[in-house]
Amino acid sequence: MFRRLLSFDEAKQLLEQSFSSVPVGEEQVSISDAYDRVLAQDVVSPIDIPPFSRSTVDGYAVKAADTFGASEDKDINLRFCGHVAIGEAPAVTVEEGSAAEIVTGAPLPDGADAVIMVEYTSRQGENIFVRRPVASNTNIMAKGSDILKGETVLKKGRILGSREIGALAAIGLTDVTVYRRPKVAVLSTGGEVVELGTVLPPGKIFDINAHTLSAAVVECGGEAINLGIFPDEKDMLKRALEEALASSDVVLTSGGVSVGPKDFTPQVVDSLGKPGVIISGVAVKPGKPLTIAVVEGKPVFSLPGNPTSSLFMFTVFVRPILLRLAGRTEEEMPKVKAVAAQKMFPARGRRTFTMVNLAYNKDGTLLVSPVSTGLSGAITTMTKADGFVEISEKQQFVDAGTEIDVFLFKKLKKP
Numbered sequence: 001m002f003r004r005l006l007s008f009d010e011a012k013q014l015l016e017q018s019f020s021s022v023p024v025g026e027e028q029v030s031i032s033d034a035y036d037r038v039l040a041q042d043v044v045s046p047i048d049i050p051p052f053s054r055s056t057v058d059g060y061a062v063k064a065a066d067t068f069g070a071s072e073d074k075d076i077n078l079r080f081c082g083h084v085a086i087g088e089a090p091a092v093t094v095e096e097g098s099a100a101e102i103v104t105g106a107p108l109p110d111g112a113d114a115v116i117m118v119e120y121t122s123r124q125g126e127n128i129f130v131r132r133p134v135a136s137n138t139n140i141m142a143k144g145s146d147i148l149k150g151e152t153v154l155k156k157g158r159i160l161g162s163r164e165i166g167a168l169a170a171i172g173l174t175d176v177t178v179y180r181r182p183k184v185a186v187l188s189t190g191g192e193v194v195e196l197g198t199v200l201p202p203g204k205i206f207d208i209n210a211h212t213l214s215a216a217v218v219e220c221g222g223e224a225i226n227l228g229i230f231p232d233e234k235d236m237l238k239r240a241l242e243e244a245l246a247s248s249d250v251v252l253t254s255g256g257v258s259v260g261p262k263d264f265t266p267q268v269v270d271s272l273g274k275p276g277v278i279i280s281g282v283a284v285k286p287g288k289p290l291t292i293a294v295v296e297g298k299p300v301f302s303l304p305g306n307p308t309s310s311l312f313m314f315t316v317f318v319r320p321i322l323l324r325l326a327g328r329t330e331e332e333m334p335k336v337k338a339v340a341a342q343k344m345f346p347a348r349g350r351r352t353f354t355m356v357n358l359a360y361n362k363d364g365t366l367l368v369s370p371v372s373t374g375l376s377g378a379i380t381t382m383t384k385a386d387g388f389v390e391i392s393e394k395q396q397f398v399d400a401g402t403e404i405d406v407f408l409f410k411k412l413k414k415p
């Protein structure tokens with residue numbers, strides 16, 4: 001296992017080459033469980049929608065030609081020939097000179113080619129008086145005019161929201177084929193870390209990473225499996241990792257990747273199988289000790305223990321891979337241009353990601369400045385941030401007054 005710090009770009013490139021991130025598989029789900037899933041196949045309609053030509057108004061189904069010449073001054077008299085009930089096949093046929101009463105949504109009876117609105121008619125017994133002409137097809141939604149049988153309604157890759165689920169329901173699908181959610185095992189390490197739900201013993205801290213990372217996995221369309229906290233002990237860690245690999249598509253660990261005497265994670269991960277550790281440290285800040293392995297085709301990301309570094313490295317390195325395993329396309333992170341309110345420095349020789357806040361000054365200029373807590377161990381650094389700026393390792397500093405790109409964690413408020 002080598003220990004050479006790769007540059008950010010080298011690390012990204014090596015990860016792409018070492019691991020092909022294609023969707024992990026497909027499964028059938030009921031449409032009641034389909035929300036936010038991704039279609040793994042085109043959806044083709046087995047039926048016409050609407051399944052029959054139907055009236056879009058309340059009125060009378062007629063032969064359009066029978067109404068030609070009708071006006072307010074000179075109505076045309078048609079013979080009432082029956083009633084078309086909604087939800088049933090029509091029992092009447094409209095012959096020349098006749099009209100069938102029809103309601104919105106009811107099927108157009110044979111013989112009719114238009115519907116005249118009840119407002120333009122009056123009725124006396126068996127006589128219907130029509131005061132306006134209608135052209136053929138007026139007030140009719142033709143069979144298959146919304147969706148034709150055999151038509152592709154939704155394309156593979158489409159994320160299913162309420163609108164898409166409506167289209168599936170319209171064509172009567174009870175199940176759809178979607179990409180399986182990648183299973184992501186999440187392990188925390190460190191003797192000082194304890195699970196939530198206890199009173200903190202002296203010297204201990206709550207497990208933050210298992211929870212931030214699990215939520216981040218769900219945000220990428222994955223399924224997080226929290227395997228718990230492991231002490232800095234090689235054999236236990238190895239057994240836990242073997243189980244994690246056997247039961248998941250991706251493994252995430254946090255902690256134990258630095259150069260402390262109990263930082264065993266890289267060495268244990270490397271012993272799990274081939275090719276083992278491919279990235280052992282990246283010249284970035286935060287997140288320098290990031291370690292990435294591939295074991296029998298599955299990626300193992302060993303993130304730093306520091307919660308901000310850990311979540312940030314997830315965002316930059318894990319998220320794009322996970323999205324693709326879930327069949328999702330990696331979307332551009334939203335960004336805005338803002339003016340540096342103060343000078344900002346990168347860590348020497350490292351691609352530096354600085355958490356920032358945005359604010360408008362009096363003349364409406366958007367200003368960007370580092371989050372005031374700035375401490376690398378503070379979890380609130382990321383909670384307080386509006387976004388981050390990326391400062392190249394080749395740059396000496398970003399001068400106050402320069403315009404730079406700010407990547408946004410959340411939507412920008414109006415000035």
Ligand code: AMP
Nearest residue numbers: 188206207208209255256257304305306
């Ligand atoms: P390490 O990378 O194990 O040296 O950890 C770096 C820092 O992150 C230490 O202060 C740890 O106590 C802290 N840390 C490690 N794991 C977690 C975790 N799961 N939740 C919160 N803090 C952690």
Ligand code: MG
Nearest residue numbers: 190255256305
């Ligand atoms: Mg540790």
